[in-house]
Amino acid sequence: MRDWRQALRDFARWWREAFRSSGGLKVIFFKELGDHLTSTRMTIIFSLVAVACLSSLYVAGQNIRQAVNDETSAFVFLRLFTTSGGSLPAFIAFMSFLGPLLGLAMGFDAINGEYHKRTLSRLLAQPIYRDDVINGKFLAGIAVLSLMVSVLGLLVAGLGLAFFGVPPRGEELLRMIAYLVVTVIYIAFWLSLSLFFSLVFRQTATSALAGMAVWLFFAIFAPMLAGIIADGLFPVAQDSPADLVLRNAAWKQGLSRLSPTTLYDEATITLLNPGVRTLGPVLIHQLIGAIPGFLPLGQSLLLIWPHLVGLIAATMLVFAAAYYFFMRQEIRTN
Amino acid sequence: MGNGTAIIVTENLTKRYGPVTAVEGLNLEIYEGEIFGLLGPNGAGKTTTILMLLGLTEPTAGRALVAGLDATRQPLAVKRIVGYLPDNVGFYDDMTARENLFYTARLNRIPPEESARRIDAALEQVGLTQHGDRKVREFSRGMRQRLGIADVLVKDPRIIILDEPTLGIDPEGVRELLDLIARLSREKGKTILISSHLLHQIQQICNRVGIFVGGRLLAVGPLETLGRQVMSGKxxxxxxxxxxxxxxxxxxxxxxxxxxxxxxxxxxxxxxxxxxxxxxxxxxxxxxxxxxxxxxxxxxxxxxxxxxxxxxxxxxxx
Known part of the structure; x- marks a missing residue:
């Protein structure tokens, strides 16, 4: 009986020791947060994104009257984010293109930078778990980018409110918040990718370039490549049967959805434009008898649910790979 | 100086990186309160051994016990009582010396008032009091090394492991550093393990040394007997x-x-x-x-x- 109790007590002690938080996560989180917020790099990138987004707001201001008059006057507030005009793209297009840069800039030297400063072995010799380091860096990055994305979104919303006098309605507000959340998830994907590269490559320049290469590939080349592959598999001519055309379109879309950028673009346009009712190809006979109207938020979310799941899964997959690499890596400074 | 109880014990400690054996069957005992010098040329496996003692690298075979704790299984408990100065130590350049030390203190869960006191004392001991609020970017190599010692002192560990502490410091700096190390052992009873390839520098303060070449420990003992041990039969x-x-x-x-x-x-x-x-x-x-x-x-x-x-x-x- 006594042995049994003793064993239980030993087990409890072991459990406490093994699963107790080392407290390192919190310390590293706040240190990284401070580093990000005070770094010159972050100021530059954030200024770039902010200028781009504000200029798109200006364009929206120029064109919103026309855009609203063309169709109905519903969801005017959301038009602030989606209206483009002249030479400048819309807010969401800027976010989709420059957002990854934010994530990449925050993570590309996260771990190999510590190697170069020769601080990693000193850091890991402190009584903290090894994963506290990578978790702390990742969470601090997410905190900073949540902050930035919210600031930008709210800035645009607030300025729109002040200059154009378009108050958001309840649903518009919810849609905007959903949009900001999706943006954070999207940029978190790029953050985890750059973290991964910072582990794989010992040179910070290499990991930065690798991150940029992936970014440009997904932003520019992936849609083209999807088109080429789809056309190669199912060549479509002017007089091709509808079946083939459909299959070509489905393949093109399916392939381009492998890119998180496409997922994000489709998700955000659905969120910010309630008029988007479907994302796939639509046949004319399917439209016959359909009543044009707006989707409620719930239905829009349902439409992009797979996109959200895909984005979160991609982020977690890449972070898991980075985590695994980090836990297995040898801590030699030379 | 050593009171006879072994505080660091390695049992048949072995580390292989693929086909390369970095450390081979190391059996070493370091006693509480002594200064032990691990001497060997570059690439002898000294740093690998130290990393295994800290639980930062997993041994291929054998085990390392620090104060009775298995370094691989309970690395946190080991790292709480061991202060480590890595070879060519680095700091966060855009933080001041004091901020860097404060970060270490927080990672060790030292309460703020206590850590402020310890940081002042540590900076004083290594002679960096006037430079405490300067950014580490402006520090010379020798100052960084001294800050590294301060970093270890803030933690106030039972065991101090110094990897190549004298490398890159001028002779006067080396003398001061060795004085400091000897004082730590004498006044505070710390166990100190120094790894170096510069035997002239550390032989003055070590109670015992181990000669480590090609991943093997060739000889261990006090300096006087070591010569006889190594040169016997010649x-x-x-x-x-x-x-x-x-x-x-x-x-x-x-x-x-x-x-x-x-x-x-x-x-x-x-x-x-x-x-x-x-x-x-x-x-x-x-x-x-x-x-x-x-x-x-x-x-x-x-x-x-x-x-x-x-x-x-x-x-x-x-």
């Missing part, structure tokens, strides 16, 4: 300088019983004794008797210099 060589130095003296020395060979080497005369013989007792008497002045006498082979030459420059092939 003929003794005596180096002497006499006045006057001429052929007559040389032939006189050669005639001494037990001397195998005599040769001139610059200002010195070298005698090689027969195996197991030591002619030093007779030598002094003989020279005095003939009115020859003895200026210098040294037995080669019992000195760390010779051990160094024997092992380090011979790439570990005795």
């Amino acid at each position: 003929p003794l060589e005596i180096e002497l300088q006499v006045e006057p130095q001429n052929g007559e003296v040389l032939s006189l020395l050669a005639s001494l019983e037990g001397v195998e060979d005599v040769c001139r080497d610059g200002p010195y005369v070298r005698l090689r004794c027969a195996k197991g013989r030591d002619v030093r007792p007779q030598l002094a008497g003989l020279l005095a008797q003939r009115g020859i002045t003895l200026l210098h006498l040294r037995a080669r082979g019992y000195d760390l210099d010779d051990i160094y030459l024997e092992y380090f420059q011979g790439e570990g092939k005795p």
Whole structure:
């Protein structure tokens, strides 16, 4: 009986020791947060994104009257984010293109930078778990980018409110918040990718370039490549049967959805434009008898649910790979 | 100085990186309160051994016990009592010295008031008090090294492990550093493990040294016995300088019983004794008797210099 109790007590002690938080996560989180917020790099990138987004707001201001008059006057507030005009793209297009840069800039030297400063072995010799380091860096990055994305979104919303006098309605507000959340998830994907590269490559320049290469590939080349592959598999001519055309379109879309950028673009346009009712190809006979109207938020979310799941899964997959690499890596400074 | 209880024990500790064996079957005991010098050329496996002691690298075989704790299974408990100064230590350049130390203190869960006190004391001890609020970017190599020591002191560990602490510091800095290390051991009873390839620098303060070459520990012990241990079975060589130095003296020395060979080497005369013989007792008497002045006498082979030459420059092939 006594042995049994003793064993239980030993087990409890072991459990406490093994699963107790080392407290390192919190310390590293706040240190990284401070580093990000005070770094010159972050100021530059954030200024770039902010200028781009504000200029798109200006364009929206120029064109919103026309855009609203063309169709109905519903969801005017959301038009602030989606209206483009002249030479400048819309807010969401800027976010989709420059957002990854934010994530990449925050993570590309996260771990190999510590190697170069020769601080990693000193850091890991402190009584903290090894994963506290990578978790702390990742969470601090997410905190900073949540902050930035919210600031930008709210800035645009607030300025729109002040200059154009378009108050958001309840649903518009919810849609905007959903949009900001999706943006954070999207940029978190790029953050985890750059973290991964910072582990794989010992040179910070290499990991930065690798991150940029992936970014440009997904932003520019992936849609083209999807088109080429789809056309190669199912060549479509002017007089091709509808079946083939459909299959070509489905393949093109399916392939381009492998890119998180496409997922994000489709998700955000659905969120910010309630008029988007479907994302796939639509046949004319399917439209016959359909009543044009707006989707409620719930239905829009349902439409992009797979996109959200895909984005979160991609982020977690890449972070898991980075985590695994980090836990297995040898801590030699030379 | 050591009170006899082993605080660091390695049992058959082995680390292989693929086909390369970095550390091979290391059995080492370091006693509480002593200064132990791990001597070896670059690439001998010293840093790997240290990383295994801290649980930062997993041994391929064997285990390392620090204060009775298995470093691989309970790394956190080990790291709480061990302070480690890495080889060529680095700091966050855009933070001040004090901020860097404060970060370490927070990672060690030292309460803020206590850590402020400890940081002041540590900076004082390493002589960086005036530079505490400067950014580390502006620090010289030697100042960084001293800050590294302060970083260890803030933690106030039972065991201090210093990897190549004297590298890249000027001679005056080395002297101060060694003084500091000796004082820590003497006044606070810390156990200190120093790894170095510069034996001249650390031999003055080590109670015991281990010679580590090619992943193997060749010899361990206090400096005095180490020479005998390493050089046992080798003929003794005596180096002497006499006045006057001429052929007559040389032939006189050669005639001494037990001397195998005599040769001139610059200002010195070298005698090689027969195996197991030591002619030093007779030598002094003989020279005095003939009115020859003895200026210098040294037995080669019992000195760390010779051990160094024997092992380090011979790439570990005795």
